[in-house]
Amino acid sequence: MKVEQISIFLENKPGGLSSVTKALSDAGINIRALSLADTSDFGILRLIVDNVARAKEVLNAAGFAVGKTHVVAVEVPDRPGGLNSILEALTGQGVNVEYMYAFVERSGENAVIIFRFDATDQAIDVLLKGGFTVLPGEKVYGL
Amino acid sequence: MIYNEEFETLPREAIEALQLKRLQQVVSRVYHTVGFYKKAFDNAGVTPEDIKSLDDLRRLPFTTKQDLRDNYPFGLFSVPMSNIVRLHASSGTTGKPTVVGYTKRDIDTWATLMARSFAAAGLTRNDIIHNSYGYGLFTGGLGAHYGAEKLGASVIPMSGGSTKKQIMLLQDFGPTAICCTPSYLLFLAEAGREMGVDMKSLRLRVGILGAEPWSERMREQIESVLDIAAMNIYGLSEVMGPGVSMECIEGRNGLHIFEDHFIAEIIDPATGEVLPYGEKGELVFTTITKEAFPLIRYRTKDITRLMPEVCKCGRTFVRMERVTGRSDDMLIIRGVNVFPSQIESVIMEIDGLEPHYQLIVDREGSLDTLEIQVEVSERIFSDEIRQLQNLEKRIKKDVKDLLGVTAKVKLVESKTLQRFEGKAVRVIDKRNI
Numbered sequence: 001m002k003v004e005q006i007s008i009f010l011e012n013k014p015g016g017l018s019s020v021t022k023a024l025s026d027a028g029i030n031i032r033a034l035s036l037a038d039t040s041d042f043g044i045l046r047l048i049v050d051n052v053a054r055a056k057e058v059l060n061a062a063g064f065a066v067g068k069t070h071v072v073a074v075e076v077p078d079r080p081g082g083l084n085s086i087l088e089a090l091t092g093q094g095v096n097v098e099y100m101y102a103f104v105e106r107s108g109e110n111a112v113i114i115f116r117f118d119a120t121d122q123a124i125d126v127l128l129k130g131g132f133t134v135l136p137g138e139k140v141y142g143l
Numbered sequence: 144m145i146y147n148e149e150f151e152t153l154p155r156e157a158i159e160a161l162q163l164k165r166l167q168q169v170v171s172r173v174y175h176t177v178g179f180y181k182k183a184f185d186n187a188g189v190t191p192e193d194i195k196s197l198d199d200l201r202r203l204p205f206t207t208k209q210d211l212r213d214n215y216p217f218g219l220f221s222v223p224m225s226n227i228v229r230l231h232a233s234s235g236t237t238g239k240p241t242v243v244g245y246t247k248r249d250i251d252t253w254a255t256l257m258a259r260s261f262a263a264a265g266l267t268r269n270d271i272i273h274n275s276y277g278y279g280l281f282t283g284g285l286g287a288h289y290g291a292e293k294l295g296a297s298v299i300p301m302s303g304g305s306t307k308k309q310i311m312l313l314q315d316f317g318p319t320a321i322c323c324t325p326s327y328l329l330f331l332a333e334a335g336r337e338m339g340v341d342m343k344s345l346r347l348r349v350g351i352l353g354a355e356p357w358s359e360r361m362r363e364q365i366e367s368v369l370d371i372a373a374m375n376i377y378g379l380s381e382v383m384g385p386g387v388s389m390e391c392i393e394g395r396n397g398l399h400i401f402e403d404h405f406i407a408e409i410i411d412p413a414t415g416e417v418l419p420y421g422e423k424g425e426l427v428f429t430t431i432t433k434e435a436f437p438l439i440r441y442r443t444k445d446i447t448r449l450m451p452e453v454c455k456c457g458r459t460f461v462r463m464e465r466v467t468g469r470s471d472d473m474l475i476i477r478g479v480n481v482f483p484s485q486i487e488s489v490i491m492e493i494d495g496l497e498p499h500y501q502l503i504v505d506r507e508g509s510l511d512t513l514e515i516q517v518e519v520s521e522r523i524f525s526d527e528i529r530q531l532q533n534l535e536k537r538i539k540k541d542v543k544d545l546l547g548v549t550a551k552v553k554l555v556e557s558k559t560l561q562r563f564e565g566k567a568v569r570v571i572d573k574r575n576i
Contacts, residue, residue, distance in 0.1 A: 007526030009519040011556050037528050042554050044526055063558040065521045098527060116526075 001124050002070040003114065003137045004052045008045045009065050012038065020045060023062040029055050032143060033114055035101035046101070048073075048114065050141045070120050073103065073140045075110040075133035083113065089130040095123045105143040107135060112143070146262035146294070147255070150403045151458045158402050158459065163197050165431035166406065170194050170203070173437050176221040179214055180439065200406065200429065201417050205440045208241065211381065216242040222435050232280045233380050240280070243380050244435040250289065252432055253383055256401050257290020260389035263399065263456070264349050264374040266320055268295030273318035273347075275309060275327060276354065278302045282384030283354050287322045290386060296320075303327065310335045317346040325350075325357040325365060325373070332368045343370040349392075351376050353385055356466050356484060360491050375465060381441055382428045388463055394454045397462030404432045407461065408440070409449055412470035423448040425470045426463065444470045446482065474504055474570060476511045479548050483569040486550075489541040490517055493534065501560050505573040513550040515542065518557045 010016040017036070024031060033048040049055045052068070059066045076082045090097070096118040103112035112135065117123035127134050135143075145151050153161070171191040173180040184190065187204045194200070211219065216239075220227065228247050232240040245253065266272065272291040276283030284302055291298040299316055301309060303323070309331055312318070321328065328350055335342045347369060353376035365373040377398050378385035387405060388398035400407050405428050409418045412425040426443045430436075446468040449461050468482030475481070483502055490498040499518040504511060515538060525531055535552040542550050 005526070007524075009524050009531075009554070009556055011554075011559075016556075039528060039532065042531070044528060044531070046526055063556070065519050065524045065557040067521065067524045067526050069526050 001072065001128075001134045001136055002120060003048060003073045003135070003140045005069050005071045005114070005116075006047050006049065006052060006055055006059070007067040007069060008047070008059060009067075010036075010043045010045055012041055012043060016043075017045065019062065020059065020064065023058050023064075024049065024055060027054060027058040029058070032105070032141060033101065033103045035099070035114075037099065046099075048103070048140060052141075069116065072115045072117060072120060072124055072127070073112055073135040074115060074127060075107050075135060076113050078106070078109060078111045082111070086113075086127070086130075086132060089132070090117070090123060090126055093122065093126045095119055095126060103140075103143070107133075107139075107143060112140070144262045144265070144267060145457060146259040151259065151399075151401075151460060153403070153459055155459060159197055161403055162406055162431060163194075165403075166197070166200065166429065167191070167194050169429075169431050169433075169437050170439065173221055173439060177219055179210065179219055197406070200408070200440070203429075203440055205415065205427065205442050206438055207442050208381075208444075211241045212239055215239045217244065219438075220244050220435055221437055222246055227435050229285075230280075231282045231285075231380055231384065241381055243282075243384075246434040249383075249433055249435050252404065253286060253386060254289035254293040256383070256386035256404065257286055258293040259401065260376055260386045261290055261294050261296065261320075261351065263389045263391040263458075264320070264351055264376075265372070265392040266294065266296060266349060270294075270320050270349075271297045271299065271316060271318040271346075272351075273299045273301055273309075273313060273316070273321045275301050275303055275321060275323035275331075276385075282378070282380040283322075286378070286384040286386060287351070291322075306331065306334045307338070310338055310340055313345050313347065314340060319346050320349040320351060321347055321371075322351040324354045325352040325361055326355060328352060328365055328369070328373075329361070332365070342368060345369070347371050349374060353377055356468070358484070358488050358491065359465070360488060377463070377466065379443060379445075381438060382430060382443070383433065387428070391454060391456040391458060393456035394462075397450050397454075397464050399454065399456075399458050399460040399462050400449075402460045405430055407449060407463065409447070410442075412444075412446075412473065420449050420451045420461075423464075423467075426466075442470075446470055446473070472570060474502070474513075474572070476504060476513050476548050479546060481513070481546055481548060485546060486515060486542060487569075489545060490515075490538060492541065493523070493537060499557075499560050500569065502570045503573065504570065511574065513548060514553055515550050516553045516555050516560065518560055519554050520557050 030050045037044045098116040100115045174191045183204045189202045227244040229245040232242045278284030350373045362373045375390045378387040388400040408427040409424040418424045426445045445466045447463045468484045501516045503514040538552045
């Protein structure tokens with residue numbers, strides 16, 4: 001049920017982000033979702049792409065240090081309190097959210113949010129038991 | 144095993160008596176045969192007859208790399224070209240190369256010292272030595288080769304490069320020892336692993352590693368990935384080549400300098416003053432048996448200290464500590480002496496492998512600033528900001544603890560710091576002083 005996310009270290013300087021997007025674009029890789037976390041000196045670009053292995057390959061070839069992390073994609077009811085119900089279920093079980101970001105595409109009527117938890121397996125367990133829809137990787141890469 | 148037991152275990156007084164006799168001969172010879180030395184000694188107001196004790200050595204002027212360049216290519220040779228049987232040259236990364244010559248007897252002396260070095264590492268005529276030092280102008284390849292033959296071992300004259308072939312021969316020929324630089328050995332180990340070879344199952348048991356500075360941390364790493372004893376050898380082409388000093392397998396604490404052929408001194412790199420045993424400073428060599436290209440008080444720029452205590456292996460030659468830096472790399476930051484290698488060891492402690500880093504020294508107002516730029520490799524990368532900030536804090540704290548200097552740590556993208564063939568330029572000093 002996990003989704004593979006790649007992450008890239010970027011210095012805070014002009015053209016950093018575009019060199020990543022260019023490498024992916026040249027290789028015909030589609031970015032499904034992304035988030036950029038930053039400090040004053042550097043940023044971490046996190047990406048969900050349609051072809052993880054190929055993306056890592058071309059980014060390595062372009063000289064980037066690429067990390068791979070397991071994240072969880074959860075369908076969130078697109079109504080007030082939708083996200084809160086998920087977070088409450090997790091908090092009740094002591095699972096901590098390291099970071100999260102929204103997916104561009106919807107899954108049917110629902111929004112999709114990418115979560116990075118401190119305890120991924122436990123989080124998936126809690127979510128499934130709580131009746132939430134966790135999207136498998138193959139589905140997310142192709143949304 | 145001690146290869147030349149008679150010489151290598153001489154009592155201290157006998158070593159010094161031998162050194163004095165040989166020193167007097169060489170000083171007299173260079174004064175009369177090499178114009179450069181005659182002029183230098185005359186300028187210093189000293190004649191060969193003034194050398195009455197080993198302490199008088201310090202009355203002689205130093206010889207520097209610049210002197211070698213100024214007399215390029217053969218100006219410092221003290222025998223006619225017809226007596227020279229071999230030439231070697233340094234890589235010459237900064238200008239013209241440094242050229243060194245050898246007589247037939249010099250080559251034999253060198254082979255003997257390399258044989259002593261192999262024996263000190265526990266090798267015998269029953270060993271097979273895979274020699275990956277480059278053959279050619281560089282002294283490493285041929286120096287190790289002649290020494291291995293002198294010892295009676297079987298040599299594989301592999302030279303560098305052709306990684307796949309190196310791995311194949313390491314498997315098929317079953318060498319028990321390998322000669323190369325420590326970083327190249329780690330590279331080979333990695334390449335072998337990628338080819339699916341169990342590098343620990345090779346017959347290799349000893350590595351004779353040198354030609355670049357390395358750390359104890361790197362030794363541990365090499366020993367764990369290859370399951371061998373990684374032994375440190377030291378030398379420089381100007382003085383002879385590899386085999387000027389060598390660690391012994393029994394002690395593995397400092398490298399025995401072959402004092403029947405070289406006199407070592409430690410000086411303060413700033414003042415030139417000779418320092419007592421135990422103090423850290425720049426290593427200076429005088430060659431006392433070389434015929435073709437003797438050197439008087441040659442400043443190596445390598446930073447180390449000398450340990451006079453007799454070693455448990457039985458050798459009486461003084462030991463030098465692992466070289467920890469170069470005097471021309473030394474930075475003085477807010478009055479503190481800082482060697483890039485010290486900062487390297489801090490980063491290595493965290494990263495576990497040879498790091499890519501650069502030091503930027505600048506001055507804000509009247510205060511020196513030090514910025515350490517470290518490339519973020521995939522090994523230390525995390526997709527969480529907090530982890531990377533912790534990494535920055537840890538480097539900063541460890542540098543402060545070790546050196547007492549506060550530095551700014553900046554993480555930079557991998558492969559953005561400039562790579563150099565051979566020696567890396569680790570320091571950019573922007574201060575105008």
